[in-house]
Amino acid sequence: MKTYIIAEIGPNHNGNLNRAISMVEELAKVGVDAVKFQLAIPENLYSKDSFKPSYQKENDKTVSPLEMSKKNQLSFSDHLKLAEICKNNKVDYLCTGFDMDSLKFLDDNIEMSYFKIPSGEILSVDLLEYIGKRNKKVLLSTGMASYQEIETAINIIGKKDRITVFHCVSNYPAPPSDVNLKVMLEIKARFGVSVGFSDHTLGNDAAIAAVALGAEVIEKHVTYDKDAEGPDHKASATIPEFASLVRSIRNVDLLLGSSEKIFSDKELEIKKAARKSIVTTRQILAGEKIKREDICLKRPGFGFSPLQIDEIIGKTLTKNIESDRVIMIDHIS
Numbered sequence: 394m395k396t397y398i399i400a401e402i403g404p405n406h407n408g409n410l411n412r413a414i415s416m417v418e419e420l421a422k423v424g425v426d427a428v429k430f431q432l433a434i435p436e437n438l439y440s441k442d443s444f445k446p447s448y449q450k451e452n453d454k455t456v457s458p459l460e461m462s463k464k465n466q467l468s469f470s471d472h473l474k475l476a477e478i479c480k481n482n483k484v485d486y487l488c489t490g491f492d493m494d495s496l497k498f499l500d501d502n503i504e505m506s507y508f509k510i511p512s513g514e515i516l517s518v519d520l521l522e523y524i525g526k527r528n529k530k531v532l533l534s535t536g537m538a539s540y541q542e543i544e545t546a547i548n549i550i551g552k553k554d555r556i557t558v559f560h561c562v563s564n565y566p567a568p569p570s571d572v573n574l575k576v577m578l579e580i581k582a583r584f585g586v587s588v589g590f591s592d593h594t595l596g597n598d599a600a601i602a603a604v605a606l607g608a609e610v611i612e613k614h615v616t617y618d619k620d621a622e623g624p625d626h627k628a629s630a631t632i633p634e635f636a637s638l639v640r641s642i643r644n645v646d647l648l649l650g651s652s653e654k655i656f657s658d659k660e661l662e663i664k665k666a667a668r669k670s671i672v673t674t675r676q677i678l679a680g681e682k683i684k685r686e687d688i689c690l691k692r693p694g695f696g697f698s699p700l701q702i703d704e705i706i707g708k709t710l711t712k713n714i715e716s717d718r719v720i721m722i723d724h725i726s
Contacts, residue, residue, distance in 0.1 A: 394649075396590075396604050398488060399612040400425040400635055404465035407623050410474065413467065416617055416632070417478050424643070427485035429509060429612065432472055432499060437492035441637050448565045449624040452651050455652035463621060469498055476503045478639045484660070487532075493519055500527065512536030512563050512591075521549040523539035526669035531556045532610065534591050536563030540583065553586050557610050560603070565628035572599050574606055581607065593628055599637045604645045611642060668694025679712050688720070696721055 400420045406413035439459045455461040467475070472488060479486035488631065489509045490496030507724040508524045509631045515521075519535050524531060531636045533556055535543050547553050560577035570668060588604035589610030599713075600611045614629035630638065655666070672691040677683065685706055696719035697705055708725040 394609065394645055396608065397426045398639055398642060399402070399427045399610065400430050401429045401591075401612050401614045401629075403431045403439070403614060404430070404462075404623060404628040405614065405621075405625055406430075406465075406467065408465050408467060408623065410471045412495060413471075413475055414615060416615070417475065417484065418482055419632050420615065420635065421479075421482035423483045423632065423640045425484060425635070425648050427487045427531070428479055429487040430467070430472065430475060431489045431491065431511075432469075432495040433462060433466065433491035434494055435459050435466065437494060438462060445624075448628070448701050452622070452627055453624045454622060457571070467500075467522070470494065472499070473502060487515075488572075490520070493523065496520055496523060506530065507532045507557075511536060512538065515542060515546045517680055518530065518549060521546055525550040525552075532559060532570055532589065533557070534559040534561045534612075534702060536561035536593075539570055540579075543580065547584055547586065553584065557587040557589050559589045559591040559610070559612065560582065560608075562593055565593050565625065566595045567593040567599075569594060569599065574599065574603055577603060577608060578606060579664075579715060592614070595633070597630075597641055600622065600638060601641050601645055604642050605649070606652070611638075656710040665695045666693050670694050670696030670700055671699065672696075673716050673718050673720060675716045677710050677714050679710050681710050683708050683720075683725070691717075691719075693719070695719065 402413060402416055419471050420428050425680065443458045445458050453461050453466060475485040485506050486503060487505055487507055487509055487723035488499050489511050491514065504535065507530045509532045510524050515535060515538050531550055533546060535558060547556060550556060559579050560580060564571060577588050577590060585610050590600060592600045592611065592613040600613055604611060612721045614625050615632060615635045616626045619631060621628050669692050671688050671692040674687055674689050677687055683706055688705065710724060711726050712724060722726050
């Protein structure tokens with residue numbers, strides 16, 4: 394199965410539509426399946442008591458989260474343009490709506506393959522209930538969420554066969570020691586849902602390992618410049634790094650293959666050369682019965698299988714066969 398790969402631009406366009414368009418075009422060339430953005434009406438998202446976590450304070454010079462959000466937002470009409478750009482470049486447009494007005498705008502005006510619920514909104518009952526009433530697939534991130542909270546969100550949304558739950562660690566960047574990818578397996582087993590991984594680590598190892606463990610969707614932040622000012626740039630992959638990740642994931646997809654045992658022509662050739670057959674230990678003449686001491690097991694493997702040794706003992710030779718030769722079906726009666 395092909396892994397669905399999401400390049401999360403989020404706010405990393407820094408409020409510049411042309412930059413966002415350029416990033417979409419570049420990411421489409423490296424083979425991502427979807428490009429994801431974020432949309433909010435800042436006043437609907439942040440109260441006067443809101444504050445920035447330390448990683449945002451370090452990476453963004455604005456005083457308040459409200460200012461930061463305003464600076465990095467694109468307009469509703471900009472998102473309509475981005476959806477069209479994505480369509481023209483044959484990648485899916487995805488976007489997280491962080492408030493009801495933004496979510497409804499996206500739902501009413503843009504055809505998206507998925508609703509994406511970010512970790513911070515996993516208990517936003519209004520958003521979950523709205524999404525639950527829509528007949529669309531859902532991606533649910535679970536950073537900071539307990540198993541009980543994950544179960545609550547799944548139950549509010551309902552129809553868990555349409556939900557893919559992302560294991561996620563809400564730390565930017567997340568150190569390898571915090572990732573605990575086995576949580577993804579527990580989510581799958583505990584809730585009976587499809588699983589994915591929203592990767593906030595540096596490098597590609599975590600995402601590749603997640604695919605090998607069974608993640609059906611991978612999401613990772615991407616930037617045009619890690620040194621740019623903004624909340625997410627430093628924890629994001631550059632586009633060349635993202636291209637490397639896509640190549641690695643596609644290779645893992647090939648390596649995983651299917652659970653059916655399929656043998657290539659090359660492997661069947663090697664099978665004949667590497668396995669053993671029943672071979673004569675002496676010259677046996679036509680009319681003689683084969684005794685145990687007359688045979689041994691040697692390569693190649695195109696004759697009788699070693700598992701058939703008891704069937705061959707006592708058979709009568711129909712023609713002479715010299716020593717150290719594979720016994721074939723036309724040698725016996």
